[in-house]
Amino acid sequence: MTHAHTHTHAPSPPVSADPRRWTALALICTAQFMLILDVTVVNVALPSMAADLDLARSTLTWVVTAYTLCFGGLMLLGGRLADGIGARRTLLAGLGLFTVASLACGLAPDAPTLLAGRIAQGVGAALLSPAALSLVTTGFHGAERNKALGVWAAIGGSGSAAGVLLGGALTAGPGWQWVFYVNVPVGVALLAALPAVVPARAPQRPRGLDVPGALLVTAATGALVYGLVRAGDAGWTSASTLLPLLGSLVLYGIFAAVERASRAPLMDLRMFTRRPVVAGSFLMLVATALLISFFFLGSVQLQHLYGFDALRTGLVFLPVAVTTGVGAHLGARLVGVLGSRICAAGGLTLTALGCAPLPFLTADSNPWATLLPALAVAALGLGAVFVTATATALGMIDPHEAGLASGIVNTFHEVGGSIGVAVVSTIAATSITTGTLAGYRTAFTACALAAAAAALLTPLLVPPGRPRTTGGPHVH
Template sequence: MSNPHPQPHPHSHPHPAEDAPRTPNTPPGRHTWTLLVLLCLAQFMLVLDVTVVNVALPSMAADLGLGRTALTWVVTAYALCFGGLMLLGGRLADVFGARRTLLTGLALFTAASLLTGLAPNAAALIAGRTAQGVGAALLSPAALAILTTTFEGPARHRALGVWAAIGGAGSAIGVLLGGLLTDGPGWEWIFYVNVPIGAALLLALPALVAARTPRPARLDVPGALLVTAGTGALIYGLVAAGDSGWSDARTLLPVAAAVVVYGAFVAVERAHRSPLIDLRILRRRPVVAGAYLMLVATALLISLFFLGSVYLQEVRGFSALRTGVLFLPVAVATGLGAHLGGHFVGRAGARPTAAVGLALAALGTGALTTVGADGDAWVSVAPGLSFAALGLGSVFVAATTTALGFITHEEAGIASGLVNTFHEVGGSVGVAVVSTVAAPGIAHGSTASFGNAFTVCAVAAAASASAVFVIVPRGTPRMTGGPHVH
């Protein structure tokens, strides 16, 4: 599920005269608006690939013989690489040019989509999803860099508004499209559909985006690899707990390794001349609070999509299409929550908005803790999921405005990049945790295990609602630089 208010990458500030297809201060014409449409279409593919997969998971499992662990990695591998390498992707756009980085990421994502659809087994499927995530990490910040340097003034705000709307539209369409394709030509087509679109974009974009001469700069590749490897080790340990238990060495060793790798990441960032992230930003309470809210909100929302999709199809016997239709109001509720959250943040502040949003999420998921194998899912499941999504939509807005509304303009870029990373990684961690708790239910159709997983979500939401009053600053945020979109 994409953040309704995604952020830009801190390093993605290419020179307008070099990366934009027009000179500064030139009013946007037909070609620049065409460019906006194409860039938004590329971003739409990336957003779509989060939710479209959830509905197809049971069909993938049946065709390829996937177990719970493999299903979990199908979801988490994409978000992990997308989030873990996004900061590096933005930096590459600075160094090698947004055009070159954009086309490289688009080509990789398109090829990976084809290979993922052709995957004959779990290893190939997860490898394809990993490659898709790497391509997305290159494509998204580079596309935003081109967009922000192509448009200026009111036109830029309109363009960023269109870009931001892609998040909500992609999540809503993803659940329905996933059901249509899975029940129709097959789950493979949720990946194949990216291929003709990606190929067309590769042919059209070079003519609309000007190239520029690369400029020398240092790349913090070790930092990017360390933070991604650390998160990967953490997720591996969390997933392993579902099979081996929380005290088993297969769980504890990867988690311990993650701690060590994160420590090495901190050391590298302190020593590097051009670090992936300036660790001094972590001293800023609003940034840490915003990142925390984004982590929690994304973890809860993606977990609900994962749990709900598997539960409805494996326990209740829903088809993929029927599941997608049931999730459509859930996706719409997320967008509505974000819209309402924007109004409440401006009037009451981020703290009460986040607290109320998380409280709603706790109530919604709490209503799902007694799910069974019978009854009308539109009465017993859809309202709880939609209620929780409505609350979480407002938390996304509170997270964004907290991280960017209490800091200086000069800090906005690095803060937004950090929040973006927590957004993508949060989904991976959330799915890993609930997959472990619901392991017996995923393997054997036990409704009690799904109830336990929803209980974990409800407790996490309630605890975070209480923590908001300690973590999130008081007052009404003031956005430092207009809309921020990733």
């Protein structure tokens, strides 16, 4: 593959081929690795955090969702900021904020401080991630760029796998605070090293920053998540559940109006008239919602109900994270042969079948023989869906629109995690609070039904045909 490209370039390397570019790539990927780690590393530590800080179920849910919500909601703004003030500056600002916020989370004496730290981590991640990707795509050319983006993509799968294992080891060892403290020395070292190897490029002409749009879409999703979490305590028909859900619809409506009126909108809503973008966003939302829900539900169930410590919980989830990566690898091979429709429907069907035994778990089931294989099969299917989602959204539209589509799909990726955890936390509310089994069973039933429904919808939503596999990069 590399040879096909070599003869198209002049013998001398491009002017911008910086000798420090591979060192820069290694450091940038390390920073991105921390961000992905922080989505899953926290799940295994949740029961210990709850015991230490006396966290209610709803607060526990927000520890996961506050991060993914701000990461997803503000990511497009972070990308626009990187264009406007320069990717290097945005990267360092995001990394600095993320590092300080990690320290604050580790030192948190109570729930409000912990949640404020998680929000700040999410804002830092939303600045860092798009700026990092921009530096990777502009720092490499031709065949080298494909290689660099391959390294970047591999970070995604390995980050979530390492997250569950590291989360378990740190929580069982020095304590849950260390799932946050571990970011601090790494962040400080990166802040010291990056300026020396990342060149300062002149920023592009800024198209204007749509701050109201970013705040509106984040607030709308926040209100949606709040309403979903609240339902677990107050019931679906109570005012404290319905008002935030209604408020989120109103805020989404205002967001759409602001985007249409804006001269430099954050999200080009016309992209939602493109069937591949809608299909890709839907698949990404469902796949992330299910995968992060598995980590959340499984971690709490294993530790509360089956008496596992954090390290053993991490070990149970390691094969699940690995099969996600295997599924993604298979999906990348198959989507070009079978097409998006078959790949997505097949992956979601496999996920539904994997979930099917979970509602029948009993209190004396052996999690190694029941929960682990079931979730590993489900995750194998989801891995293929992740790749198909990106390939469909980016490989079935004009290449010049790939950047816009990529931003939208990545937003759905982060926000999907927030919504999934909010829903399963509410369904399993009684079990999470009382340590019984019924709620977990119902939540896993909901996961199986959601996967099956999405598999049935796929042929209607996903366009026929095979995507070009040279679409733009996926953030993670």
